[in-house]
Structure formats: structure tokens, C-alpha cells
Amino acid sequence: MHIVVCIKQVPDSAQIRVHPVTNTIMRQGVPTIINPYDLFALEEALRLRDAMGGEVTVLTMGPPTAADSLRKALAFGADRAVLLTDRYFAGSDTLATSYALSMALTKIASEFGKPEIIFTGKQTIDGDTAQVGPGIAKRLDYNQLTYISRIVETDVAKGEITVERRAEGGIQLLKTKMPALITMLEATNEMRRGAIETALKAARAEVVTWNAEAVGIEDLTKCGLRGSPTIVKRVFAPEARSEKAQLVEVDGDAGAKAEALIAEIFGRAPAVEDDMREFAATHH
Amino acid sequence: MTDKPKAAPPAAGGRANTKKELPEHFKAYKHVWVAVEIEHGQVHSVSFELLGEGRKLADKRGVELAAVLTGDDRATLDAAAAQAFEYGADVAYIVCHPTLAHYRNEVATTVMTDLVNTYKPEILLLGATNLGRDLAGSVATTLKTGLTADSTALEIDDDGSLAATRPTFGGSLLCTIFTLNFRPQMATVRPRVMAMPEAEPGRTGRIIEHPLELNEDDIVTKVLKFIADSESDTAQLPYADIVVAGGLGLQSEENFQLVKELAAVIGAEYGGSRPLVQKGWITADRQIGQTGKTIRPKLYIAAGISGAIQHRVGVEGADLVVAINTDPNAPIFEFAHLGIVADAVTLLPALTEAFSKRLRVNRLAG
Ligand SMILES: Cc1cc2nc3c(=O)[nH]c(=O)nc-3n(C[C@H](O)[C@H](O)[C@H](O)COP(=O)(O)OP(=O)(O)OC[C@H]3O[C@@H](n4cnc5c(N)ncnc54)[C@H](O)[C@@H]3O)c2cc1C
Ligand SMILES: Nc1ncnc2c1ncn2[C@@H]1O[C@H](COP(=O)(O)O)[C@@H](O)[C@H]1O
Numbered sequence A: 001m002h003i004v005v006c007i008k009q010v011p012d013s014a015q016i017r018v019h020p021v022t023n024t025i026m027r028q029g030v031p032t033i034i035n036p037y038d039l040f041a042l043e044e045a046l047r048l049r050d051a052m053g054g055e056v057t058v059l060t061m062g063p064p065t066a067a068d069s070l071r072k073a074l075a076f077g078a079d080r081a082v083l084l085t086d087r088y089f090a091g092s093d094t095l096a097t098s099y100a101l102s103m104a105l106t107k108i109a110s111e112f113g114k115p116e117i118i119f120t121g122k123q124t125i126d127g128d129t130a131q132v133g134p135g136i137a138k139r140l141d142y143n144q145l146t147y148i149s150r151i152v153e154t155d156v157a158k159g160e161i162t163v164e165r166r167a168e169g170g171i172q173l174l175k176t177k178m179p180a181l182i183t184m185l186e187a188t189n190e191m192r193r194g195a196i197e198t199a200l201k202a203a204r205a206e207v208v209t210w211n212a213e214a215v216g217i218e219d220l221t222k223c224g225l226r227g228s229p230t231i232v233k234r235v236f237a238p239e240a241r242s243e244k245a246q247l248v249e250v251d252g253d254a255g256a257k258a259e260a261l262i263a264e265i266f267g268r269a270p271a272v273e274d275d276m277r278e279f280a281a282t283h284h
Numbered sequence B: 001m002t003d004k005p006k007a008a009p010p011a012a013g014g015r016a017n018t019k020k021e022l023p024e025h026f027k028a029y030k031h032v033w034v035a036v037e038i039e040h041g042q043v044h045s046v047s048f049e050l051l052g053e054g055r056k057l058a059d060k061r062g063v064e065l066a067a068v069l070t071g072d073d074r075a076t077l078d079a080a081a082a083q084a085f086e087y088g089a090d091v092a093y094i095v096c097h098p099t100l101a102h103y104r105n106e107v108a109t110t111v112m113t114d115l116v117n118t119y120k121p122e123i124l125l126l127g128a129t130n131l132g133r134d135l136a137g138s139v140a141t142t143l144k145t146g147l148t149a150d151s152t153a154l155e156i157d158d159d160g161s162l163a164a165t166r167p168t169f170g171g172s173l174l175c176t177i178f179t180l181n182f183r184p185q186m187a188t189v190r191p192r193v194m195a196m197p198e199a200e201p202g203r204t205g206r207i208i209e210h211p212l213e214l215n216e217d218d219i220v221t222k223v224l225k226f227i228a229d230s231e232s233d234t235a236q237l238p239y240a241d242i243v244v245a246g247g248l249g250l251q252s253e254e255n256f257q258l259v260k261e262l263a264a265v266i267g268a269e270y271g272g273s274r275p276l277v278q279k280g281w282i283t284a285d286r287q288i289g290q291t292g293k294t295i296r297p298k299l300y301i302a303a304g305i306s307g308a309i310q311h312r313v314g315v316e317g318a319d320l321v322v323a324i325n326t327d328p329n330a331p332i333f334e335f336a337h338l339g340i341v342a343d344a345v346t347l348l349p350a351l352t353e354a355f356s357k358r359l360r361v362n363r364l365a366g
Helices: A036-052 A064-076 A094-112 A132-140 A196-204 A254-268 A270-283 B045-061 B074-086 B105-119 B130-143 B253-266 B274-279 B344-365
Strands: A002-006 A009-011 A032-034 A055-061 A080-084 A117-121 A143-155 A160-167 A170-177 A180-184 A208-210 A231-236 B032-035 B065-071 B091-096 B123-127 B147-151 B153-156 B162-168 B173-178 B185-189 B206-209 B222-228 B242-246 B269-272 B299-303 B320-325 B338-341
Touching: A002 A036, A002 A094, A002 A132, A009 A064, A032 A036, A032 A064, A036 A055, A036 A064, A036 A117, A036 A143, A036 A180, A055 A064, A055 A094, A064 A080, A064 A196, A080 A094, A094 A132, A094 B130, A094 B147, A117 A132, A132 A143, A132 A180, A132 B130, A143 A170, A143 B105, A143 B130, A160 B130, A254 A270, A254 B320, A254 B338, A254 B344, A270 B242, A270 B253, A270 B344, B032 B045, B045 B065, B045 B074, B045 B123, B045 B153, B045 B185, B065 B074, B065 B105, B074 B091, B091 B105, B105 B130, B123 B130, B130 B147, B130 B185, B147 B162, B162 B185, B242 B253, B253 B269, B253 B299, B253 B344, B269 B274, B299 B344, B320 B344
Parallel strands: A002 A055, A002 A117, A055 A080, A080 A208, A117 A180, A143 A180, B032 B065, B032 B123, B065 B091, B091 B206, B123 B185, B147 B185, B242 B269, B242 B299, B299 B320, B320 B338
Antiparallel strands: A009 A032, A143 A160, A160 A170, A170 B222, A231 B173, B153 B162, B162 B173
């Protein structure tokens, strides 16, 4: 079985700060990481491969430095890494990203064998759209399985896959045909530690690097900013509320503080007091 | 070094059209649509919230608001259409077909793209639920149009375009996104981000039925089973009137019990900040914030939560935010209405005690 996992290198946004005066992002020294959700997808792919045999290819579109993330994925145990990089991809929105990635996936299929399963993460922590996966599925005509919490069974002979999908109010048990694109939910598994030998091999491994031309993109207007129907017109920091919180200041013990705070709460929100009373009357 | 978010780096090569030059064939696109989500016979309340918001957009544009309803049971669809009218829709597009019994991406995408191509809406809104996101991504790709995920504000700008604002960079900033030259302009909005509109009883509209020619045999994906969440362990957090939440300031899982105890006494749901999910103190469905749940309670009590922007965006709709924090400079005091600089580990049990005393007294007196 050939499985491809799409991973994205993202800034570790926990460490991003906004410049207090200019309201711009200060990226200086912010380390990059593999999008955390993509690690769940990678782990699931590695487990499938270990159970059923086959190969795992990791794919990313990004700047040349995104090769670091691919090497990390190789160190975890992926078999092959592909970097799609070209200045024409800069400024891609989800539609342009899914276009470029689907072209790379088509090339992967012809060079290394058609993937039965393509994994993506649920969403990225910088884009956060959860749309690139569905976009790829649509373009490649793969059956789309989003928000998958568990892969129940893969039957390679029949070309069938059964999964559990998180839906509103419950879990759908779905069966479909491969090839399929799966977006994996978080916290379904724990990322393995790569073996030392794998890590050493990964450090020396070659990352297959393609540009737009290499994956057969002739129409550059489908890429990057020009290929993106959405336009970001304005970026701004959220407004501070005009007045700060009113602080309840009382001397005394916690009991006195609690009484004072409750008096303030009920003073401001009498309806809440009514709700609580009704609740207390029926539940205590 | 400073940088702009991913969607707008410095222009590379030719720039995208930042001016509106709507191609001729898109000029016929008119009206605002809301994809109404019906699961197991019930309309998801995010659909009503979207109808309320869609109504405002339609009025500003001077166009109609339509609800799109799909399913396999005509009675359910008619009832949902009647509700949609009461919440502001002028038109209901109904597609009723046995293959639409359960949500499946394949069929749902076919139906939605066919409706769009036939009736040509200029704006299409969906809930940012698992269902809505799944559908929106594939519909936008099929139609090759723009989609803004998880919008927190929707406006019509001066030239009549949809201006969708959403958090970016992990929520540190907001950005306003346009789809100037493609139609429809699509956006998803998370449950509880928009206020629930007032229903107008007796308000009605037109029903337009649209056919679907499809055989179950032609559909590759089958739903084998649906395992409903048991009522007891699904947090009703987004719809709770009172929410008590804890953060890392509580220091231990044991201390987090104090939050639950307070919640139990005042009839609140409980939740927490993201690090608590990572620590395993609470389940992911109780996380509040950008990557968790959005809440709109009448009262929100946050204990030992610093108030990072990613947390804040999830509680923006709360009527009264009360913060308990030892640090008078904690960011949460910037957006809370009421605050107290105190140790939550001692104040929480005192609150539980004081509340229960008050409520008990009230009961005896009443
Ligand atoms: C992409 C992304 C998405 C995110 N999404 C979310 C999200 O959805 N929800 C979310 O919550 N976070 C989210 N975060 C994390 C967010 O940035 C913060 O890190 C997080 O909210 C902090 O949690 P906290 O306030 O519990 O902890 P801390 O920031 O550590 O704050 C603890 C607070 O407790 C106070 N304190 C300490 N001791 C006491 C005491 N005894 N009594 C009272 N107060 C005390 C401290 O003064 C401090 O203010 C996200 C981050 C990223 C990068
Ligand atoms: N530039 C990229 N390269 C590779 N995979 C990507 C890229 N952008 C997004 N993805 C994949 O698509 C998923 C959803 O991304 P998003 O739509 O940005 O939330 C991610 O979890 C990745 O698996």
C-alpha cells in the first residue's frame, strides 16, 4: 500500500507575539514545527504501513526551509519525502494550495505508484481552515473522509476502507472505496519516537524537490496569489474593551470576598440569579 | 522582522486582482443563502444564527434570503422550512431524496453545487461544524470560488462585497477577507459566534423544490451505523447560560474539581483553557476558545485563566465575564467585566459555599 501524508511547516504560534505599536507579527526567532495535527495523520499512516506493508511518502508545499520538517517526518519513519517549492506558490489560499498539492500528488502517483490513501491533518494552526484536505480530495476525485477518529479496517484486496467519523452528535461508521483522502482528528494516537538509526538515515536522506514546472503546472495563474480567489485586505489586532474590568476589592477572608463578588454578579445580572434559584429549587 | 499572514505575503510575481472586476457571467449571481443543517430531524441552531446574520446581509444588499434544506423526509424538511421562514428566510430550496438520509460528502456536494449553478446566489453561508466544513471545502473547490473559514464577523462593504473577518495566526490578529471576482462568496461561521435571532411567528415564504436524480447504487460511501453520543457525556457548553472554567492557575487536576463543584451548585456547565486538555484534566469537548468551543453564556466565570487571545475569541459573546486571577496585570482583566485579584484555589470553594447558602436561603424564604 502506498500512503501519502501532507504535512505543513508552521510557525510555532504559541510563541508568536504581536508588536504592541505596529500591530504586526513578530516572527523573529519563532521556531517552526510540523503542524501538530499532521503528526496524528503521520502516525496513523505509519501504523497502517507497519500493519499492512507498503510505503509512506510525506509531501509538503512551502519554502526550501520546509525540508527540515520533511527530515523530521523521515526520522519518525516515513520512507520518502517530497518538497514542492516555487516562488510562484507564495500567497496561496486554500484553493491555490490544493491545486498545487494535487498536481504534486499526481506526479507522485506516476513516479512512485498511486496512493491508496492520502492523509492530511484536520487543520493547520496557522491557516486553520480545514479546507485543503477536502480541496485535494475533490481535485483528485478521491473519496473524502474528514474528521476521522479511527480507521476500523482496510481491505486492500477489495479496495475498501471502514472508518469512524466524528459527526454532529455522534460517530458515523462509514465504508467507502479506496483511493480515499482522510483528514485525521487529534488525540487519536500518540506520535512514536523514531529509532536512532532511522533518525541518522533521515539526516542523510534525499528530499525529492520539485518546482511548479516539475509537477506539470503550466498555467501559473492557478498558483499563489493570482490563483487565490480570496484576498486579505486588512489585518488588525482585536480591539481592547474600552473599559477594563471593575475590580472587586474587599478586605477579609475568602468568604467575604466571595460574598462581595456574588453581590456584584447578581447586581449586574439579575436574570442569572433567577436562573440559579430555579436550578437550586429543582436540583438540590 | 515583521511579516503578514499567510494569505497576504509581499506580492510575488503578478499580484492578484485586489480590485473588483466581476466577470460578466457572475453578474447574475444574487441573493444570500444559508445551508441549513438538519441532523436526525433537528435543525442545528447554528443555522438559525446564520439566518439572522444572513437576513442583515440580504437587507443591506436589497436581495432575498434563502435557506437550503436537504434530507429524505419531507415532513421534516417542511417543518424546517417553516422554522427558516420564521427566522428570516424568504425562500426555501428543498431537495428531498432517499440518498440524503444521512450526511455524505459526495451527495451533499452534488446537490449544493447543482443548486448554486442553477439559482446563482452571491453569498453562501454554512455553519463551521464538522458537517459544514466538510461540505464547504469541497463545494468551494468544485465551484472554484473563495471561502473564508470560521468567520467571526460578516459585513457588506461599500462596493457590495462580502467582507468576512476571521482570526489569523493562531488568533493573535484578525483579518478581513474578500472574494471579489468569484461567486458565490462563501463563508463558514462557528456555532454561537453570532447571536440567536428572534423568531417571528407566522412569518412565511416560498418553497422551491429541486429534483435530484441519483441512485443509491451510484454512491460509493455507505453509512453502516450511527453511534449517537450518550447524552450524559456530551458537554452542552456552547448553549449553557452559565459557564465556570478553570485554567493552569489552578495548578492541579485535584484543584480543578473546585470548578466542577461550583458549577454543580449554580447549574453551570464547566470548561477550561486548552492546556488543561493537553494535560488530560478535561476532555477536548470542554475546551473553550478558538480551537475549542465558542460560548455565549449570560455569565462566564474564569478562574486561573490568563485570557490569551485564543481563549478570548471563544467567550466574546458572553454577557458578563468574571475573572479570578492572582495577577492584576493578567490580560483577562482587559476584557472581563468584573474581576477579583485572588487565589482561585481558596476563592472557588468560598464561592461554592456562599452561593449555596444564598440559594438555600432563597428557597426557604420562597
Ligand atoms: C493555535 C493556537 C490555538 C489555541 N487555542 C486555544 C483555545 O481554543 N483555548 C484556549 O484556552 N487556549 C488556546 N490556545 C492557548 C493560549 O494561547 C494560551 O496558552 C492558553 O489559553 C493559556 O491557558 P491558561 O490561561 O490556562 O494558562 P496560563 O497562560 O499559564 O495562565 C494561568 C493564569 O493563572 C493565573 N494564576 C496562577 N495562579 C493562580 C491562582 N492560584 N489563582 C488564580 N489565578 C492564578 C496566572 O496569573 C495566569 O494568568 C491556543 C494557542 C494556539 C497557539
Ligand atoms: N502547504 C501545505 N503543504 C502540505 N500540506 C498542507 C499544506 N497546507 C495544508 N496542508 C494539509 O492540509 C491540512 C489542512 O490545512 P488547512 O486547510 O490550512 O487547515 C493540513 O493539516 C495539512 O495536512
